[in-house]
Amino acid sequence: MEEHSLLRHQVDWADVRSKAFTQAQGARKPADTYGAIGSALQTLGDGHSAFWEPEQAKENLGSSAASLDGLQGRSLKNGIGYISLPGVQGSQKAYDEYVRQGRDAVAKADQAGSCGWVVDLRSDTGGNMWPMLAVVGPILGDGKVGMFVDADGKKSVWSIKHGAPYEDGKLVGWDEGQPVTKSMPPVAVLTGKRTASAGEAVVVAFRGRPDTRFFGEWTYGVPTGNEGYRLSDGAMLILTELKDADRTGRTYDAAIPPDEEIVKDPRPVARGRDEVLEAARSWLLEQNACRQP
Numbered sequence: 001m002e003e004h005s006l007l008r009h010q011v012d013w014a015d016v017r018s019k020a021f022t023q024a025q026g027a028r029k030p031a032d033t034y035g036a037i038g039s040a041l042q043t044l045g046d047g048h049s050a051f052w053e054p055e056q057a058k059e060n061l062g063s064s065a066a067s068l069d070g071l072q073g074r075s076l077k078n079g080i081g082y083i084s085l086p087g088v089q090g091s092q093k094a095y096d097e098y099v100r101q102g103r104d105a106v107a108k109a110d111q112a113g114s115c116g117w118v119v120d121l122r123s124d125t126g127g128n129m130w131p132m133l134a135v136v137g138p139i140l141g142d143g144k145v146g147m148f149v150d151a152d153g154k155k156s157v158w159s160i161k162h163g164a165p166y167e168d169g170k171l172v173g174w175d176e177g178q179p180v181t182k183s184m185p186p187v188a189v190l191t192g193k194r195t196a197s198a199g200e201a202v203v204v205a206f207r208g209r210p211d212t213r214f215f216g217e218w219t220y221g222v223p224t225g226n227e228g229y230r231l232s233d234g235a236m237l238i239l240t241e242l243k244d245a246d247r248t249g250r251t252y253d254a255a256i257p258p259d260e261e262i263v264k265d266p267r268p269v270a271r272g273r274d275e276v277l278e279a280a281r282s283w284l285l286e287q288n289a290c291r292q293p
Contacts, residue, residue, distance in 0.1 A: 004241045006224060007044055008151050016043050030233040037237065046240040048197065048222040054234035060089060061228075061236075068098065070123045073105030078292065080284050081106070081114030081180070085135060087199060089127030092173075099174050102135030106180065113181035115290040118280050119206070120190040122216060126197030130165050133205060134174040138163035141184045145205040148225050148242035149251055156242075158205065186211040186287040188280035191258055196220035200244065203256055207246035213283055214258040216276045221255035 002013045024036035034053060041049045052060060070086035083106050088098045109117075117139050124132070133140070137160045148156040159166045163177030189206050191214060200223035206212050225242035245251040260283075262276045284290050 001040065001044065001239060004227065004239055005044055006151055006240045006242060007046055011044065016040055030231065030235065034235070046224065048224050048226060048240040050238040052236040052238065057234055057236040062091065068101055071098065071101055071105060073109035075109050075112050075114065076118070076281060078285055078290065079112060079115045080118060080281060080290065081109040082118045082120065083109055083136065084120040085124045085132050085202065087125035087127045088131055095128060095131040095173065098131045099134045103177050106135060106138065107178055110180045114185065115182060116186040116284040116287060118188050118190065118277065121195045121199050121202055122190050122192035124195050124199030124202065126199050129198035129201040130172045132198060132202050133158070133160065133165040134177065136202065137165055138177045138180045139185070139187060140205060140209065144247050146201070146247055147245045149245050150242050182289060184210065186284055186289055188284055189214045190276050190280060191216045191219050191256065193217055193220060197222050200252070200256060204244040204246050204252055208248045211287060213260065215260045215280045216258050216262055218255040218257050223252040223256060
């Protein structure tokens with residue numbers, strides 16, 4: 001924690017260490033230290049670090065089947081493509097399946113040659129950002145799309161090349177994605193209170209992109225990068241080490257506001273309506289690429 005935490009320069013480590021060792025006094029086995037580890041993480045105050053006991057770590061990381069509910073692509077009226085991304089966490093097999101199905105969904109939505117896109121991140125609760133970028137890479141477009149920045153200002157660049165994600169010039173897991181019909185189309189990004197962590201990294205990747213507008217509600221508020229450390233008994237320390245930054249270099253460490261804030265109308269008459277999607281569609285139809293003759 002002292003070596004890698006994002007907030008390491010703001011913490012009194014002598015005090016944290018003293019309290020942790022006092023709390024763990026008399027520990028006979030690894031499990032006896034869990035309370036002290038949890039308390040130490042709490043003192044960081046980054047809102048994103050976590051501690052998983054062995055069973056929880058096994059459950060969170062061992063799943064080979066990604067929950068793909070909410071991963072869908074379709075073509076909306078007037079030639080607009082729509083892709084919805086849920087969060088994803090688990091094994092490499094789960095990530096591979098997410099990318100396969102996600103890219104199929106994008107291809108399906110683009111069959112008619114989409115003039116513009118809605119990228120719906122309202123149910124993207126986080127996990128691993130790289131499969132998400134592998135799905136939306138062809139829509140994002142090639143080039144630098146963001147970066148991680150650590151406590152000392154050291155940067156690690158995210159980029160897209162032929163629709164595939166790269167970190168500092170190294171391919172991350174998946175070969176090039178199938179290009180969408182229109183290169184650099186206008187994009188409406190939908191966000192909400194559940195858009196968190198890796199989901200917020202995807203939001204950041206679209207920030208600063210030309211012909212892009214954000215609709216909905218503020219994101220959850222943890223646009224930061226975590227690293228996992230497995231402890232001796234299989235428990236996991238999940239430590240927040242990095243801030244997300246967009247392609248312009250602007251860093252994020254709190255909830256991200258949309259360009260157009262739209263809160264769900266609670267009245268029964270509006271129950272079946274999706275005002276956020278409607279606003280996004282209206283904006284896209286005003287853009288040159290989608291304007292009807």
